[in-house]
Amino acid sequence: MNFWRSLVGKLWLTIICLVAVVLITLGLFLLPYIDSNFANSGAIKRLFMYTCMIGFSLTTFFALFLFTKITQPLQQVIEAANNIRRGEYGTRLKLVTSDEIGQLATSFNHMAEDLDKNIRSLNHEKGHLSSVLRSMSDAVITFDIDGHIILTNPHGRTLLEAWSDLKWDQESDSELFLEREDQSDVPLPLQPLFQSTIIKGGDQRSNVHVRQGVWSVHMAPLYADNDIRGAVAVLRDVTEEVRLEKMRRDFVANVSHEIRTPLSMMQGYSEALLDGMASSPEESSELIQVIHDESLRMGRLVKDLLDLARMEAGHTDMMKARINMDEFLERIYRKFAVRAKEREIHLQYSKNSPQLFLKAADEDKLEQVLTNLLDNAFRHTPAGKSILITGGEIELEGRRYIEITIADEGYGIPPEDLPFIFERFYKADKARLRGDSSGTGLGLAIVKNIVESHHGHISASSKLGEGSSFTLRLPVEKL
Numbered sequence: 001m002n003f004w005r006s007l008v009g010k011l012w013l014t015i016i017c018l019v020a021v022v023l024i025t026l027g028l029f030l031l032p033y034i035d036s037n038f039a040n041s042g043a044i045k046r047l048f049m050y051t052c053m054i055g056f057s058l059t060t061f062f063a064l065f066l067f068t069k070i071t072q073p074l075q076q077v078i079e080a081a082n083n084i085r086r087g088e089y090g091t092r093l094k095l096v097t098s099d100e101i102g103q104l105a106t107s108f109n110h111m112a113e114d115l116d117k118n119i120r121s122l123n124h125e126k127g128h129l130s131s132v133l134r135s136m137s138d139a140v141i142t143f144d145i146d147g148h149i150i151l152t153n154p155h156g157r158t159l160l161e162a163w164s165d166l167k168w169d170q171e172s173d174s175e176l177f178l179e180r181e182d183q184s185d186v187p188l189p190l191q192p193l194f195q196s197t198i199i200k201g202g203d204q205r206s207n208v209h210v211r212q213g214v215w216s217v218h219m220a221p222l223y224a225d226n227d228i229r230g231a232v233a234v235l236r237d238v239t240e241e242v243r244l245e246k247m248r249r250d251f252v253a254n255v256s257h258e259i260r261t262p263l264s265m266m267q268g269y270s271e272a273l274l275d276g277m278a279s280s281p282e283e284s285s286e287l288i289q290v291i292h293d294e295s296l297r298m299g300r301l302v303k304d305l306l307d308l309a310r311m312e313a314g315h316t317d318m319m320k321a322r323i324n325m326d327e328f329l330e331r332i333y334r335k336f337a338v339r340a341k342e343r344e345i346h347l348q349y350s351k352n353s354p355q356l357f358l359k360a361a362d363e364d365k366l367e368q369v370l371t372n373l374l375d376n377a378f379r380h381t382p383a384g385k386s387i388l389i390t391g392g393e394i395e396l397e398g399r400r401y402i403e404i405t406i407a408d409e410g411y412g413i414p415p416e417d418l419p420f421i422f423e424r425f426y427k428a429d430k431a432r433l434r435g436d437s438s439g440t441g442l443g444l445a446i447v448k449n450i451v452e453s454h455h456g457h458i459s460a461s462s463k464l465g466e467g468s469s470f471t472l473r474l475p476v477e478k479l
């Protein structure tokens with residue numbers, strides 16, 4: 001620090017100037033008096049000069065004393081304050097005096113200690129909050145009053161990146177919000193909710209549909225001195241919950257529909273029998289046969305529902321053993337050969353590998369899978385067309401699989417229906433119900449569960465009017 005800019009330097013210059021003014025004034029008045037009244041005026045003048053030099057020396061010593069006792073301690077206080085300002089909260093003063101400077105140093109040390117504790121506490125709370133936000137599976141985003149992002153967790157940042165290129169058709173009804181919309185960082189799906197939160201106050205909840213997902217949004221205002229300064233939004237992905245709820249509603253509706261039809265027929269024909277509408281034993285036998293067939297249909301539906309429920313709950317009893325797939329596929333082929341001949345359908349079996357073995361599989365369950373697939377193929381393939389069963393071994397990602405394909409030349413499946421054919425009760429009514437439609441709509445769902453229980457995979461491809469192909473892959477090695 002420049003001495004002349006310090007308090008002591010300025011004080012010293014002031015005292016020097018005062019002393020110089022006093023001595024010069026005295027000299028102007030005393031020197032003529034000394035010359036006229038004293039014979040040894042030179043000695044008196046020298047004494048006067050020595051006195052001035054001693055005065056100036058004492059003034060300088062006093063200034064240096066003040067510099068040591070005041071300026072240097074204050075300089076240490078300034079340096080310590082700058083360290084605190086730079087974030088060095090462990091800085092302490094080592095001034096041990098009983099004067100005001102010492103008291104200032106003691107107060108400064110207490111202040112620095114309290115500040116250090118508060119900063120540590122704030123950092124701890126900040127770290128705790130950051131850990132909580134990072135561990136949350138929900139997306140958390142905080143906005144200020146202008147819609148700029150203040151704080152977000154990793155899920156929130158991921159969501160903001162995913163929504164950054166959205167184009168939204170909804171328009172805001174608030175002129176105030178429209179003015180802020182250009183510089184706002186609020187994602188487009190959240191803008192109506194943010195607008196409502198800022199203008200109306202209070203918590204706002206809504207479900208936002210973005211692309212193929214559904215998000216449950218809870219947005220609450222942030223207050224500062226009873227004024228809204230922003231909003232915090234918590235977003236949860238409820239796509240799966242909405243899908244499951246839709247599946248539950250569809251399941252209840254489909255089961256009700258599937259059961260209502262045979263029940264209505266059984267009730268109608270039984271009432272006809274009770275009312276004596278059958279005029280001959282043949283008619284009575286025909287009505288009874290219809291009732292019997294519908295009861296069997298209901299029995300199949302209930303059995304399929306129970307089987308599917310057990311499979312999805314993981315309670316399927318699997319009797320896995322080594323299977324010779326050559327003999328297995330030959331047996332399936334012979335099983336359907338007679339049916340193919342009756343329907344005038346060309347059934348073929350082709351093997352692409354010399355030996356096909358599965359080390360751990362349930363033969364009865366796999367027979368149920370192929371029976372279901374072939375039954376669907378026969379039901380939707382007209383006479384004169386072909387059904388091909390192909391078996392072979394492939395290797396994918398270092399693992400060996402047995403690949404079985406059942407391809408037909410039937411009516412095919414519309415492209416919009418193809419992704420949903422393995423769902424329960426789903427029927428591609430547009431093209432696949434031209435033939436016999438006695439199925440329950442659960443067969444392919446059961447097939448998928450059986451294949452997945454063997455750690456395999458099943459897929460379907462189709463071209464409308466040309467046929468469909470179902471491919472299932474089963475791992476050769478035991479898992």
